Amino acid sequence: MPKKMNLLMFSGDYDKAMAALILANTAREMDVDVTIFFGFWGLFLVRDPDKTSDEEKTTYEKMFGMMTPKGPEDLPLSKMNFAGVGKEMLLEMMKDDDAPRLIDFLNGARKKGVKFYGCKLSVDIMGFKPDELLPEIEIITSKEYLEDAINSDMQLFI
Amino acid sequence: MPKKMNLLMFSGDYDKAMAALILANTAREMDVDVTIFFGFWGLFLVRDPDKTSDEEKTTYEKMFGMMTPKGPEDLPLSKMNFAGVGKEMLLEMMKDDDAPRLIDFLNGARKKGVKFYGCKLSVDIMGFKPDELLPEIEIITSKEYLEDAINSDMQLFI
Amino acid sequence: MPKKMNLLMFSGDYDKAMAALILANTAREMDVDVTIFFGFWGLFLVRDPDKTSDEEKTTYEKMFGMMTPKGPEDLPLSKMNFAGVGKEMLLEMMKDDDAPRLIDFLNGARKKGVKFYGCKLSVDIMGFKPDELLPEIEIITSKEYLEDAINSDMQLFI
Numbered sequence: 001m002p003k004k005m006n007l008l009m010f011s012g013d014y015d016k017a018m019a020a021l022i023l024a025n026t027a028r029e030m031d032v033d034v035t036i037f038f039g040f041w042g043l044f045l046v047r048d049p050d051k052t053s054d055e056e057k058t059t060y061e062k063m064f065g066m067m068t069p070k071g072p073e074d075l076p077l078s079k080m081n082f083a084g085v086g087k088e089m090l091l092e093m094m095k096d097d098d099a100p101r102l103i104d105f106l107n108g109a110r111k112k113g114v115k116f117y118g119c120k121l122s123v124d125i126m127g128f129k130p131d132e133l134l135p136e137i138e139i140i141t142s143k144e145y146l147e148d149a150i151n152s153d154m155q156l157f158i
Numbered sequence: 159m160p161k162k163m164n165l166l167m168f169s170g171d172y173d174k175a176m177a178a179l180i181l182a183n184t185a186r187e188m189d190v191d192v193t194i195f196f197g198f199w200g201l202f203l204v205r206d207p208d209k210t211s212d213e214e215k216t217t218y219e220k221m222f223g224m225m226t227p228k229g230p231e232d233l234p235l236s237k238m239n240f241a242g243v244g245k246e247m248l249l250e251m252m253k254d255d256d257a258p259r260l261i262d263f264l265n266g267a268r269k270k271g272v273k274f275y276g277c278k279l280s281v282d283i284m285g286f287k288p289d290e291l292l293p294e295i296e297i298i299t300s301k302e303y304l305e306d307a308i309n310s311d312m313q314l315f316i
Numbered sequence: 317m318p319k320k321m322n323l324l325m326f327s328g329d330y331d332k333a334m335a336a337l338i339l340a341n342t343a344r345e346m347d348v349d350v351t352i353f354f355g356f357w358g359l360f361l362v363r364d365p366d367k368t369s370d371e372e373k374t375t376y377e378k379m380f381g382m383m384t385p386k387g388p389e390d391l392p393l394s395k396m397n398f399a400g401v402g403k404e405m406l407l408e409m410m411k412d413d414d415a416p417r418l419i420d421f422l423n424g425a426r427k428k429g430v431k432f433y434g435c436k437l438s439v440d441i442m443g444f445k446p447d448e449l450l451p452e453i454e455i456i457t458s459k460e461y462l463e464d465a466i467n468s469d470m471q472l473f474i
Contacts, residue, residue: 003466008314010177012237015356019326019473022437026458032466040173041237060251067238079328079357080383090441093376097440121180124255125248142184150161150190150312154466156324156473157177157314166472168335170395198331199395218409225396279338282413283406300342308319308348308470315335315472 004033006152008145012041012069013078014087014102020158021105028112035152036109037145038137039119042158043126044069045106046116046134053132061127072102110136117145162191164310166303170199170227171236172245172260178316179263186270193310194267195303196295197277200316201284202227203264204274204292211290219285230260268294275303320349322468324461328357328385329394330403330418336474337421344428351468352425353461354453355435358474359442360385361422362432362450369448377443388418426452433461 005027007020020036027034038046049071054062069075080086094101100108110116116136118128123139130139149155163185165178178194185192196204207229212220227233238244252259258266268274274294276286281297288297307313321343323336336352343350354362365387370378385391396402410417416424426432432452434444439455446455465471 005462005466008177010174016326019324019355022458023462026462027466030459030462032462039177058251058254060247060254064247064251089376089380093374093380093441093443096374096376099437099441121257125251125257127251142180143188146163146181146184146188146190150163150185152312154468154471155312155314156471157316158473166335168332197335216409216412218405218412222405222409279415283409283415285409300338301346304321304339304342304346304348308321308343310470313470313472315474 002031002033003154004035004152005154006149007034007036008149008155008157009036009038009042009045010040011078011158012044012075014075015077015079015090016158017045017072017075018102018105021102021109023156024109024114025105025112028109028114034109035115035117035148037117037119037140037149039122043118043122043128043133044075045072046118046137047071047128047132048134049074051132053129055129057127064126065128072106075102110134119145160189160191161312162193162310163312164307165192165194166307166313166315167194167196167200167203168198169236169316170202170233172233173235173237173248174316175203175230175233176260176263179260179267181314182267182272183263183270186267186272192267193273193275193306195275195277195298195307197280201276201280201286201291202233203230204276204295205229205286205290206292207232209290211287213287215285222284223286230264233260268292277303318347318349319470320351320468321470322465323350323352324465324471324473325352325354325358325361326356327394327474328360328391330391331393331395331406332474333361333388333391334418334421337418337425339472340425340430341421341428344425344430350425351431351433351464353433353435353456353465355438359434359438359444359449360391361388362434362453363387363444363448364450365390367448369445371445373443380442381444388422391418426450435461
């Protein structure tokens with residue numbers, strides 16, 4: 001039976017999302033089953049930047065949707081972001097090493113069969129509609145997350 | 159034998175504390191044994207806001223006690239706190255969805271038999287006295303934490 | 317067979333590094349095998365402050381090397397750092413309790429046989445040369461990390 005890795009992606013930082021998705025891609029190449037559960041700020045990573053919507057949202061939800069990152073390339077660094085200058089510097093350093101960008105790791109994970117889940121409570125509070133998120137995202141409860149996580153060989157909170 | 163989940167609550171952020179306590183409540187509803195070990199900033203979550211004391215504290219410990227959050231509702235957000243405005247906005251959005259507040263999840267965990275531990279070294283350094291913390295908190299060493307954690311089915315550092 | 321603990325040290329914060337190294341030292345005293353994988357900002361902790369070099373680095377790598385912490389005592393706090401004032405206060409409080417400093421826990425972990433690994437991709441992107449890091453650090457890929465982690469009894473992302 002294949003091993004199982006479960007990641008709880010809580011943070012909405014570019015660098016932490018890189019770490020999570022590199023691990024997810026690597027695990028799939030080792031035939032490890034991978035699920036990622038996106039909660040709170042982690043949901044920003046799986047917003048579809050071309051499908052933001054204001055329909056049926058409260059004023060707070062609209063403001064929140066506008067003020068927060070829209071998809072992977074829009075995420076800030078967890079440190080040294082310096083209003084984007086630090087992030088640009090890191091991106092240049094990655095380009096110098098021919099390292100893939102976050103969007104590439106995200107698309108790699110989608111192609112390799114990583115299972116993507118979104119946290120129901122977070123989605124409800126933030127007011128995201130299902131079609132504002134990547135189509136792979138299945139919305140589940142924290143109970144469903146825990147059932148998967150506790151039966152995995154490895155769990156990380158990122 | 160019931161499954162066991164062990165959380166190391168290191169951060170003192172409102173949103174991360176929400177995540178930890180939602181998981182703790184959910185796990186108990188699934189008959190999973192839960193222990194939370196509060197270390198460093200995580201201890202702010204289990205301060206009793208009505209019982210802060212300056213007795214037998216050094217000047218630094220008094221200053222530290224004053225400058226830091228007192229109990230669950232006093233914690234800032236890990237992101238977008240904006241001197242409290244961002245947090246108020248999130249609280250309003252939670253109210254719109256009838257989502258419980260952090261204090262409710264904390265009280266739920268206390269009622270459902272989640273085991274609460276405080277890190278001895280952190281308590282000593284920060285100068286917290288036992289009666290400044292919730293009565294459930296048992297102070298243990300990092301060795302005692304590790305013995306519990308390594309024999310659990312799931313561990314998260316939050 | 318001894319139990320195994322695997323830590324992914326991602327953050328470059330003084331307080332989180334304290335937590336990781338206290339756990340590593342404690343685990344070794346319990347005869348638990350310990351590996352720490354340093355990635356991204358975590359690498360700052362294992363820079364040798366006496367051996368920074370600019371040789372064969374791009375302009376960005378040189379700038380990055382200069383702007384970032386050099387070794388354990390140079391790391392900031394994850395919270396309340398206040399340009400170093402908060403950190404000094406915490407260090408004074410630790411001294412009042414005769415608590416060891418981060419460098420002591422790091423040296424303890426080195427003596428007790430904790431295995432130290434550095435993330436190849438992070439080292440490449442940041443441009444660190446092997447002799448800028450502690451001599452114990454072995455550079456490995458994320459695949460090698462995962463093989464160790466998924467076969468451990470406990471994994472934390474710090």
